[in-house]
Amino acid sequence: MIESYIQAGKLASKIREEASKMITDGTLVLDLVNYVESEILKGGAEIAFPCNVSINEYAAHYTSPAGDETRFKAGDMVKLDLGAMIDGYIADTAVTVLASGNMDENYTQDEINLHEEIIEASAAGLEAAIATVRAGVEISKIGEAVHEAISEYHLNPIFNLMGHSLEQYNLHAGISIPNYDNNDNFKLDEGQAVAIEPFATNGEGMVNDAPGHYIFSYMANKPFRMKSTQRVLKYIQNNHRYVPFSGRWITDEFGERKGAIALKQLSDAMAIYPYAPLREKQNCFVSQKEHTIIVEKEGCTVTTI
CATH class of the missing domain: 1.10.10.10 (Winged helix-like DNA-binding domain superfamily/Winged helix DNA-binding domain)
Known part of the structure; x- marks a missing residue:
């Protein structure tokens, strides 16, 4: 079981890094999701969920429909979220990338700087969460660590989006990992697989359903x-x-x-x-960073590093 999680994580990490290089001005979102999904299959794994590519104020649950003509613009805040599965054991990972190109055509320098800070904030939240994980930790403590790290940037987490436990052929296995202290005293057990995914925003930190289902x-x-x-x-x-x-x-x-x-x-x-695609309530920018981890007695193993 652990070996399958590790293998899936290595593959997902490799694809995430290669696919991130495709996030450039003018690239079709459809080309990116097709690349990610085909590379998962070529790597001998199954697709754990459709490749999510959510731009700017969209936080999650967008993948291209057939014939999608959506293209990246330089400076867009692009969340790439993908999952690979080996023997049913899932690696779930995400990164946020600013679409490369002539960003000054689309955004001011202040906006670009803000985008970079929002991306740094979700990465800091994930780092703080991983440092908190160990067998016996209350999940509210993980959320508290995420919230504190993101707040240092004077930004908010997305309060109504959470990480989740993983089981064989089960992407959302019943345990939710908050991005703030929600007073949940449930404790993680050694050997559990968990996807931790802090979202950061310059908005109020809530998402609503947007039109469409993909x-x-x-x-x-x-x-x-x-x-x-x-x-x-x-x-x-x-x-x-x-x-x-x-x-x-x-x-x-x-x-x-x-x-x-x-x-x-x-x-x-x-x-x-x-x-439904999920959009920040105030139409503000959202970043995400995610790793899958295996809980250990005194820490954790990150499978998607």
């Missing part, structure tokens, strides 16, 4: 009159039962029209769960 999870088997929708549900059950999947994968497999109709019908019937 990522989904299987929920339940339901009957449908349309045979095409039944086929899509069967495909999801056979291929994406345990971890989130992209609507793009469905439209690529079944065609844009049939795929889109099926996804809507399945969502409306609660056969699948649609995730």
Whole structure:
């Protein structure tokens, strides 16, 4: 089990570093997510969830639909969040990168400096959290460490986004790791796998749902009159039962029209769960940094370093 976590972490880390170099002015988001997902498969792993690429005020849950024409602009604050899975054991990792290029065309120097500080703040929050982790630590203490580190930059964490425990074929395994002291006295156990992901913002630190649904999870088997929708549900059950999947994968497999109709019908019937993109409440900038760790008696092993 531990070895699978380590192998997945090494692969995810390598892909994260290489993919980060693609975040440049004019690059299609779709090209980036296709690269990440294909490299995970080439590396002998499974995709733990669709590659998330969330820009500026968007914090999470955006991945390109088929034909996405969204492009990076120099100076954009881009969150790259990816997951690789070996034998069902998951490495979940994220980094925030300023899109390279002539940033002065899109942002003032003060704005660029702010972007860099926000990125530093989430990285500092993650470093503080990792330093706090050990068997027996209360998860509120991890959140307290994150909040204190980010506050030193006169910024806020995202209070309603959290890290999470991991189990085999289970991306969100029931334990939430806060980015502030939420008074939860639950204690981590030796050997637990946890994804810690501080978010920092110059806003008030809350996210709301934004329009659109691009990522989904299987929920339940339901009957449908349309045979095409039944086929899509069967495909999801056979291929994406345990971890989130992209609507793009469905439209690529079944065609844009049939795929889109099926996804809507399945969502409306609660056969699948649609995730809305998450946007900072005040439309302020958001950064993220994330590692997967294995809890040890006197510390932890970071699998995605």
